[in-house]
Amino acid sequence: MTEVIGNYIKGTQITTTQGDYQDVFNPATGSVSAQVCMSTTEEVDQAVNVATEAAKDWGRTPSPKRAQVMFRFKRLLEENSDKLARIISSEHGKTHDDALGEVVRGLEVVEFACGIPQLIKGTFSEQVADGIDVYSFPQPLGVVAGITPFNFPAMVPMWMYPNALVCGNSFVLKPSERDPSASLFMAELLKQAGLPDGVFNVVQGGKEAVDAILDHPGISAVSFVGSTPIAKYIYTRATSTGKRVQALGGAKNHMVVLPDADMQQVTDALMGSAFGSAGERCMAISVAVPVGDQVADELMERMTPLVKELQVGPPDDKNAAMGALITRDSLNRIEGLIQSGVDQGAELLVDGRGYKVQGYENGFFLGGTLFDKVRPEMEIYKEEVFGPVLSTVRVNDYQEALDLIHNNPYGNGTAIFTRDGDAARDFVSRIEVGMVGVNVPIPVPVAFHSFGGWKQSLFGDHHIYGPETIHFYTRMKAVTSRWPTGIKSGAVYNFPTLN
């Protein structure tokens, strides 16, 4: 009997649905490992109703008590990080160590959430007029939802729910249908940590479940992370029903290499950031931009043998730098893009197509792929590949590198490698990208800074986690108060002023 991965509503797993069941794969073997429930509108409605009821008490629970649940959750996550990493890898395909890294980066957000009571204490102004005090403080929104992508099945949900919960909201998570199990494991740990039933719920599914969330009048805010077309759709539809929305989209991240850069450092950084997690990271570097032919020639000479030797394998292969892609469709799509690069005249230095792993012949594996002399009008440049493919676009000077990045519709991450402080400072200041690395290839901000791209990489006003999370998951109330001793007799008909 195939295992069924279901919803988590009011502290209980429900493994039946009135909707369909969809196959979940182990990408390393290529075989079906389970089936996931594709929730219906009614099932989402049930989860939202439960969350609405639970939000009443949870929102009134003292904030230090809410934070204590997160402290206990943090300890449980640490104790279970190996198990969670295995669950992630079994459905995502990434190596075990990479999955552990994802859990650690998610844990950092949990740690931040433990300190939220300090950030929601509000402000107080005494005696703003005779006998009058004013104070402002944030309150929870009620029920908020998260819709998440396949590539970080634990970390991206953790960008959302720990902060939302300590802010006093209840949460409905709709994880990716391709790797749904991590969500249920985290839900069980939250319960063990003492979170009341109904405060955190999971609805599995696809478009029907997402649309039900976007349209549901009981949900106040939606956090989304995924591809740009869907992010745009989520933003448009959910804001039209009056919701607060942050919708993080796709990316095309460039690394500029100036002639004075340390080439060993550049090579190491490019290998890790382009091929780690098989390039399935929204902050992966997918375009190398060497400035000048001399730099480009040296870079290609250094990178070619390394990409050829790159080991690919199942999650527990200690020698593997990366694992399989998420689905066969994804593998086919990326192989097609590689062919388009060849057809449109890019120089294919290393071709990862047809990569076979012994004992895992049906896995969704693609070897490291390296292109030189890619032009901005080619499909391989224009599309978000989301695979282990590095394109090199040669430019003649620094300004051309800036123009290339500015003309790209995405603005998630970028990096510059140089020893020149002036050049780096100019880049940081002028580049129209939300997250910038100086000699750092994947500049994912730590949990106490917020994460977010610009342009087509984010729709909405708030970046995710960090200080901006407080603004996103709460609403302010301002109170003006006066006690009887300060009240002068007689009605005032003019607009109230300080006098």
Ligand code: NAD
């Ligand atoms: P995706 O957009 O296909 O799916 C994301 C979520 O949207 C999933 O939960 C999915 O079920 C849902 N969804 C998919 N199609 C839908 C539709 N037609 N209507 C309603 N809902 C739909 O993304 P993915 O393939 O799971 O993840 C990869 C993408 O996510 C890449 O584009 C990557 O750049 C992006 N991403 C961005 C960030 C970031 O921080 N900006 C982080 C991680 C991933």
